[in-house]
Amino acid sequence: MHADDRVVQDTDPLRPTQGRGGPAVGSWVWLPTETLQPLIDVLRTDGMRVIGPQVADGAVVYRDLAEAGDLPVGWIDEQDGGHYRLQHDPEAGFFDHVVGPHSLKNFLFPARETIGHFLREDGTWRQVEDLPEEPPLAVIGVRGCDLAGLAIQDRVFLGGEAVDPGYHRRRESLFLVAVNCRRAAATCFCHSTGCGPAASAGFDLCLTEFPGRFACEVGSERGAAVLAKLQEKVPLIACTDSERAAAAEQSERLEQAMHARQRVAGEPAPRSLNTEGIRDLLYDNLEHPRWEEVATRCLSCTNCTLVCPTCFCSSVSEVADLSGDAVQRERHWASCFTLDHARMHGTSVRSSTASRYRQWLTHKLAGWIDQFGTSGCTGCGRCITWCPVGIDITEEVAAIRATSPHDEGA
Amino acid sequence: MHAEKRPQSKPRLAVYKFASCDGCQLQLLDACGRLLELAERVEIAQFLEASSRVDPGPYDVGIVEGSISTAEDRERIQQVRRDCRFLVTIGACATSGGIQALRNWGQIDEFVASVYASPATIDALATSTPIADHVPVDFELRGCPVDPGQLLDLITSLLLGRRPRVPSESVCAECKRRGTVCVAVAQGIPCLGPVTQAGCGAICPAHDRECFGCYGPAEATNLVSLTTFYEKRGTPRERLTKLVRGINGYAPAFREESDRLESADSMRARP
Numbered sequence A: 001m002h003a004d005d006r007v008v009q010d011t012d013p014l015r016p017t018q019g020r021g022g023p024a025v026g027s028w029v030w031l032p033t034e035t036l037q038p039l040i041d042v043l044r045t046d047g048m049r050v051i052g053p054q055v056a057d058g059a060v061v062y063r064d065l066a067e068a069g070d071l072p073v074g075w076i077d078e079q080d081g082g083h084y085r086l087q088h089d090p091e092a093g094f095f096d097h098v099v100g101p102h103s104l105k106n107f108l109f110p111a112r113e114t115i116g117h118f119l120r121e122d123g124t125w126r127q128v129e130d131l132p133e134e135p136p137l138a139v140i141g142v143r144g145c146d147l148a149g150l151a152i153q154d155r156v157f158l159g160g161e162a163v164d165p166g167y168h169r170r171r172e173s174l175f176l177v178a179v180n181c182r183r184a185a186a187t188c189f190c191h192s193t194g195c196g197p198a199a200s201a202g203f204d205l206c207l208t209e210f211p212g213r214f215a216c217e218v219g220s221e222r223g224a225a226v227l228a229k230l231q232e233k234v235p236l237i238a239c240t241d242s243e244r245a246a247a248a249e250q251s252e253r254l255e256q257a258m259h260a261r262q263r264v265a266g267e268p269a270p271r272s273l274n275t276e277g278i279r280d281l282l283y284d285n286l287e288h289p290r291w292e293e294v295a296t297r298c299l300s301c302t303n304c305t306l307v308c309p310t311c312f313c314s315s316v317s318e319v320a321d322l323s324g325d326a327v328q329r330e331r332h333w334a335s336c337f338t339l340d341h342a343r344m345h346g347t348s349v350r351s352s353t354a355s356r357y358r359q360w361l362t363h364k365l366a367g368w369i370d371q372f373g374t375s376g377c378t379g380c381g382r383c384i385t386w387c388p389v390g391i392d393i394t395e396e397v398a399a400i401r402a403t404s405p406h407d408e409g410a
Numbered sequence B: 001m002h003a004e005k006r007p008q009s010k011p012r013l014a015v016y017k018f019a020s021c022d023g024c025q026l027q028l029l030d031a032c033g034r035l036l037e038l039a040e041r042v043e044i045a046q047f048l049e050a051s052s053r054v055d056p057g058p059y060d061v062g063i064v065e066g067s068i069s070t071a072e073d074r075e076r077i078q079q080v081r082r083d084c085r086f087l088v089t090i091g092a093c094a095t096s097g098g099i100q101a102l103r104n105w106g107q108i109d110e111f112v113a114s115v116y117a118s119p120a121t122i123d124a125l126a127t128s129t130p131i132a133d134h135v136p137v138d139f140e141l142r143g144c145p146v147d148p149g150q151l152l153d154l155i156t157s158l159l160l161g162r163r164p165r166v167p168s169e170s171v172c173a174e175c176k177r178r179g180t181v182c183v184a185v186a187q188g189i190p191c192l193g194p195v196t197q198a199g200c201g202a203i204c205p206a207h208d209r210e211c212f213g214c215y216g217p218a219e220a221t222n223l224v225s226l227t228t229f230y231e232k233r234g235t236p237r238e239r240l241t242k243l244v245r246g247i248n249g250y251a252p253a254f255r256e257e258s259d260r261l262e263s264a265d266s267m268r269a270r271p
């Protein structure tokens, strides 16, 4: 923590924070659970579209959020390969569910987007600038793995020479209220990837849940400004140093517990991923028999790629009206699991399922390191849960590692 | 439809019906606003669902709905093929034999006797088969019924001479783009989406029920893996056989799988 903050905190930790700017960046305040509604109101009054987790159709999904009462308080999710069930738990707080099928990707890199509109008049094409204005987004409840996924997509869409304008626009104005996980699903393996369970950076505000209240860390000037407005409605109490430590400890305890998780008969197996030397491990095993084995189970259905918070492939088509004089340029999510994705001159260069699964896994865990300087996997476990036949990225890597002809330790 | 003479240069379109419910032709009619636009660009020479006028062939494009279900149909399709430069088939009946192909697994006489008041008046083949089993087909548009957008895209593509924009991916891709929560994963409902070709926009899962394969098998499928997984999760084999043997049950990939499930079933039933 920064020295300045400590001075402010230490002078009078229990004094309500004051001043135009509200609590400073890096400081912590208590938000009683009743302040969630005024927080949502402040964000909405600021003209933001507020998104938050809610129970719908048997899962916790991201949806437009106006009422704090719609948050999934009292719900937890059991997750396993191809399996997701909500369970009511009277002990569970607002955010004791973990990640559902949706991620920030659904909002920043939407599944379908019109990226251009063209008209032909007197034989000349003209681009029409009529793309709709979108309000800035505020997302409540994002996890460490979500923030890591966002940082990876930032590199993809903003990091190179070609910046994606839509993503850029939405990303610039994005307001994030993160949550430190208190609980992990069996499919979560952020402890292996270093992406969680704590939300360490990249948020505007970050909540750690305690009974009846949240310890809220201020992560940015925008976060501070929002709290300053909130403070006009409700008095905010600063967290003491020991309270801050208790919040940090909560995340550390979960992380340690994740490292120590053991398989319990009759319960979903806890996942972990050994990432050591993973790039070379995969590149050295492009002909491993495991690719054929997983192909006997894989359906090429694309679910894993579309739920993955970092997968970024898309396909663009020009959709013309019958006259051919008005064209919409539409972009939609695509996947390396389809034959179309690698179709060139009428034939697919990745015609076998084995080659497509290998493409996905080696790109995600090895190719990304070369391409973007980071693994493409945050350990969120979505691809495991939402694969209709429960194919498990951690199990596939472990199987290759266990029998790698190139791995000395094998 | 106008009665006045159309310029000779307009492509001539004919729509035919074989054994079917007319639902696919209705999709063409339903796209009414755009149909008028279409009528400007093509001469609709035969479309009995819309007009009783039939102008004689040959035609540039023939659109066929329905399966081959009678001896008479079997003859008629040969002439249709001779009359049309491009022949495209639309819907589950025309592309896989349709729901009426369920009789391919049974005894035609028993079906006829149980369904019709005077079975003697029925003259049907023992099987219902797709058009492509009888004549070469230039393009098959799947769906039960077909999607009006895809149908118009197909016709536009034929007019412009480009490849129709019809997805070959699975229904799951549309389901995920739509943001639907997977009914298979979150509710344990056996869903055919992963092995079914996209096109419908994943309507059924969005209404809390499984995909039952209206668009037929996806280009890359693995039915054995999917049904094996569902069976392990507790769906009885009999229910899986019925699920796969549905509207597109006679499409080769679905047919093989329901036969496999059934034969494995009868093998298991043996002591």
Ligand code: SF4
Pocket: A098, A099, A143, A144, A145, A146, A181, A183, A184, A185, A188, A189, A190, A191, A195, A196, A197, A198, A379, A380, A381
């Ligand atoms: S992967 Fe980690 S950060 Fe993500 S939801 Fe699970 S425990 Fe939380």
Ligand code: SF4
Pocket: A304, A307, A308, A309, A310, A311, A364, A376, A377, A378, A379, A380, A381, A382, A383, A384, A393
């Ligand atoms: S590969 Fe799987 S576990 Fe890793 S980020 Fe993507 S969905 Fe999450």
Ligand code: SF4
Pocket: A297, A298, A299, A300, A301, A302, A303, A304, A305, A337, A386, A387, A388, A389, A390, A391
């Ligand atoms: S790994 Fe699973 S989710 Fe991914 S394409 Fe294969 S079957 Fe579908």
Ligand code: SF4
Pocket: A303, A388, B171, B172, B173, B175, B176, B180, B181, B182, B183, B184, B185, B191, B192, B193, B194, B202, B205, B210, B211
């Ligand atoms: S509900 Fe069906 S179509 Fe949708 S993702 Fe699940 S398996 Fe696929």
